[in-house]
Amino acid sequence: MTVLLEGKSVLVTGASAGIGRAVAIGAARQGADVAINYHGDDAGADSAVAEIEALGRRAIAVKGDVAEPETATAFVAAAVAAFGRVDAFVNNAGICPFHAFLDMPVATFERTMRVNLHGAYFMVQAAANRMVEQGNGGVIVAVSSISALVGGENQTHYTPTKAGVHSLMQSTAIALGRHGIRCNSVLPGTILTDINKDDLADETKRRAMEARVPLGRLGQPDDLVGPVVFLLSDLARYVTGAALLVDGGMFVNLQ
Template sequence: MMLLDGKVVLVTGASAGIGRAAAIGAARHGADVAINFARDQAGADDVVAAIEALGRRAIAVQGDVADPETARDFIAKAVDAFGRTDVFVNNAGICPFHAFLDMPVETFERTMRVNLHGAYFMVQAAANQMVQQGDGGAIVAVSSISALVGGEFQTHYTPTKAGVHSLMQSAAIALGRHGIRCNSVLPGTILTDINKDDLADADKRARMAARVPLGRLGEPDDLAGPIIFLASDLARYVTGAALLVDGGAFVNLQ
């Protein structure tokens, strides 16, 4: 079943990790895809090539999501290329692990600007395009299990992911009258560039995997299916929801 056949899907932070998996997964389900990336030109080119190899169209647009102008530019270039925006996946995010008591102001502020401010302005720009089109749409934001639990070295990161989760709840109310659905996925520990240094310790990695009822840490492709489901008409009456994709980690915390 081609769940996104003929749709145009936009994904931020898609040169690697979860964004890459979501972009290529959308193409496998029949979508043309525009990706945003910050610096990794080679990774972005590889994603575009993978999508085109599936017989779908793709473009890559470079830009820092912390700059509100990037949102307007990304949407405009996607519409120029494909004519519209049907699905928007807000994925771009950073997590420079750091202790709380001596958190540098610039680290805190940069994390906020990328993860939360970036999500706000990207979602707003995508929503305005969907409203202009007049036939609804779907927005999926990548939040985190960190929206629900704390992290000693993530005091700057966890509030941003709680904010993204909350943004989807409020946007669902604001945009429901326009037929735009807004949902979030909450990944557990996924093996991506964002945590490769933190999980370089084999013992720590094994301990974290042991806490997961399904017995392993997540991979980016584990998020592709849930994101595509929420973007598709299978979820046509789902909005304001948050879907944990964590192998059962959250329910095993007691």
């Protein structure tokens, strides 16, 4: 069977759970060695590494807060030490502490910005610098959100960060194209992860959200694996600066 990422070194942030974990394990299934970044879930990171290694691939977990710029350089350095190179990078780490707009705590706003947008910027920059140094291109995929395109009442701090991540991929596609580095984003719809589990614990709200999706269900982290792997692979060798909605059709449903 053909594997799409055979022999590649793939880095994924926020990969101890949710979308990041699914993508990391999915990349390993496609032949990649995988370095994962995580913030606090030691058990989740350890089990993700174990699952990747059980697939016959190499894996490391590097703990660090993406809000701190030095975490990016440390993560990339650890991956290079383990695997010798960085072929592909997936920026996934993000938070969404739901809160009303009018009394948004400054600390909540600033933390969301630092993790989601500042963290993406410095992580992408560190990975790109390594790829440029290696001299044979690379691939960067950022996990943005449908929230880059539409609003959310209790997400006024979150939606600007996801629009920023989408915009970052468009601009880096231009800045890095001359180095053979492709940059794209995926825009998930409502995916069942730890970020929204409390918000969707309300059964009425969850059913209403499901009713908005033409495919009839909310997403699972594994639903992002195929789209991300495609963008990381040579199947997408002429795709850069693009954004791929992965939302079950929610965005286009006006009813």
